[in-house]
Amino acid sequence: MVALRASNLTAVDPARVSRHSREKTAGTRQMIRLFHVPLSPFCRKVRLSLAEKKVEVELVEERYWEKDPDFLRRNPAGKVPVLRMDGKTMSESAAICEYIEEKHPEPSLLPRGADGRYEVRRLVSWFDDKFHNEVTANLLYERVNKKLTKTGYPESAKIKAGAKAIKYHLDYMAWLLDQRRWLAGDAMSLAERRARKDSGKC
Ligand SMILES: N[C@@H](CCC(=O)N[C@@H](CS)C(=O)NCC(=O)O)C(=O)O
Numbered sequence: 001m002v003a004l005r006a007s008n009l010t011a012v013d014p015a016r017v018s019r020h021s022r023e024k025t026a027g028t029r030q031m032i033r034l035f036h037v038p039l040s041p042f043c044r045k046v047r048l049s050l051a052e053k054k055v056e057v058e059l060v061e062e063r064y065w066e067k068d069p070d071f072l073r074r075n076p077a078g079k080v081p082v083l084r085m086d087g088k089t090m091s092e093s094a095a096i097c098e099y100i101e102e103k104h105p106e107p108s109l110l111p112r113g114a115d116g117r118y119e120v121r122r123l124v125s126w127f128d129d130k131f132h133n134e135v136t137a138n139l140l141y142e143r144v145n146k147k148l149t150k151t152g153y154p155e156s157a158k159i160k161a162g163a164k165a166i167k168y169h170l171d172y173m174a175w176l177l178d179q180r181r182w183l184a185g186d187a188m189s190l191a192e193r194r195a196r197k198d199s200g201k202c
Contacts, residue, residue: 035062035074035082039144041136042093042128043081048193049097053104065149094124097190109190120184123191131169138162 034050034057036043050057062071064080075082075091083090086103090096101110110117139162142154173195176183184191 030084030087032057033060033084034058035060035071035080035084037062037064037080039140039148040080041132042079045093045190045193046081046083046096046100049100049109049190052107052109052193053100055100055104065151094121094128097124097193101190109188109193111185111187111189116185116189120189120191123184124194127191127194134165135162135169138165 032050032055034043034046036047036059038061047057047059062068062080062082064071064078067078071082072078074084074089077091079091081091081093081096083096083099085099090099097109101108110120138158142158142162146152146154173183180186182188182192183195
């Protein structure tokens with residue numbers, strides 16, 4: 001883990017907004033840095049967005065379960081990913097990806113029109129919420145995360161529920177892809193970046 005001075009950090013939890021301080025870059029260009037866990041689907045979404053736009057980033061592995069005080073200062077919510085970019089420290093993968101999209105519009109991962117943008121956002125949210133809670137959390141958190149973080153043993157009821165849910169959700173994705181070229185419409189989008197991350201592990 002790379003140590004950063006607390007005075008250089010911007011906390012990002014709205015509940016602790018009074019503690020926020022904007023990093024002073026004083027005109028110096030700083031390396032973009034992503035605090036992440038390789039197996040986290042939320043982190044993978046951000047890594048894929050940056051890669052798609054050919055934005056160079058330094059990856060710093062953050063074992064969030066060790067609750068390092070420096071990490072909690074960066075994101076008091078204690079979650080990865082955290083992206084340090086443009087003198088800001090940002091959390092929440094969906095908001096981060098939209099920020100990257102606005103700062104680096106090419107190649108675009110969001111359609112131009114309101115309808116298309118709505119559909120991409122709906123699907124990203126569907127993966128982040130429904131798919132993640134019903135599939136990823138049940139299958140991968142149980143099988144991989146618990147072992148990694150030494151927080152107990154997999155619960156078979158959760159694994160069964162995850163295995164059942166994944167069939168139903170993959171059917172929905174197959175149905176979507178029958179109707180369109182890409183998940184959210186005619187072009188590749190953040191929805192693909194999001195779907196891709198759930199083919200991996202957290
Ligand atoms: N809504 C957050 C979710 C991030 C998240 O839950 N990350 C997990 C790793 S996959 C984490 O850091 N969990 C730590 C915790 O919940 O304490 C985002 O989109 O960035």
